[in-house]
Structures are given as structure tokens and as C-alpha cells.
Amino acid sequence: MIKHIVAWKLKKESEGNNKEENAKIIKSKLEALKETITEIKHIEVGININNSDVAYDVVLYSEFETLEDLEKYQKHPEHVKIAEFIGKVKENRIVVDYKI
DSSP states (O other), rough: OOOEEEEEESSSSTTTTHHHHHHHHHHHHHHHGTTTTTTEEEEEEEEOOOTTTOOOOOEEEEEEEEHHHHHHHHSSSSHHHHHHHHHHHEEEEEEEEEEE
């Protein structure tokens, strides 16, 4: 099993939305991928409630059977679309992938 965790710090405003609106868009679009991409075994997206300056704004937790399934997910056209949007609205991104 592969665990894929990503966190984003969002720009205050981008793509005509404020940070909170973009966080909701990201959550909705990423969670909808479960219906389209069969390789996703589990997906969860959280919006930060911690006001710390070092906190990130959105986190993705997802699970895949294999590293190859994770790669298929990352290359899937629907994932690429949301990744492009996130690329426009993020300040920073961190990622961790690990195998259990």
C-alpha cells in the first residue's frame, strides 16, 4: 500500500478567489477524482483550521495499491487539470509518499 500526502500553502488571492474559496475548490475537485480514477483506494482532503503562520492551508491524504497506481493517478487527465489549477493558486507545496 502506498500513502500519498500533499499539503499546500495558498496565495491570499488568486484566479479571482480568496484563499478560503480556492481551498474549497481544491477539496471538491480532488475528492471528486475518486469517481473517475479507479486506482484511488482512499482519498481525503482537509482544510486547515489552525491559524499558525507555519500551518499549510489544504492537505491531501490518499492511498494506492502500488507505486504504479499512484503514477497512473498523477498522469490522469482529470488529475492534471486540478494540479494545474493548484499550481496557479499555491505559494508552496510539500509531499510525502511512503510504502507500508
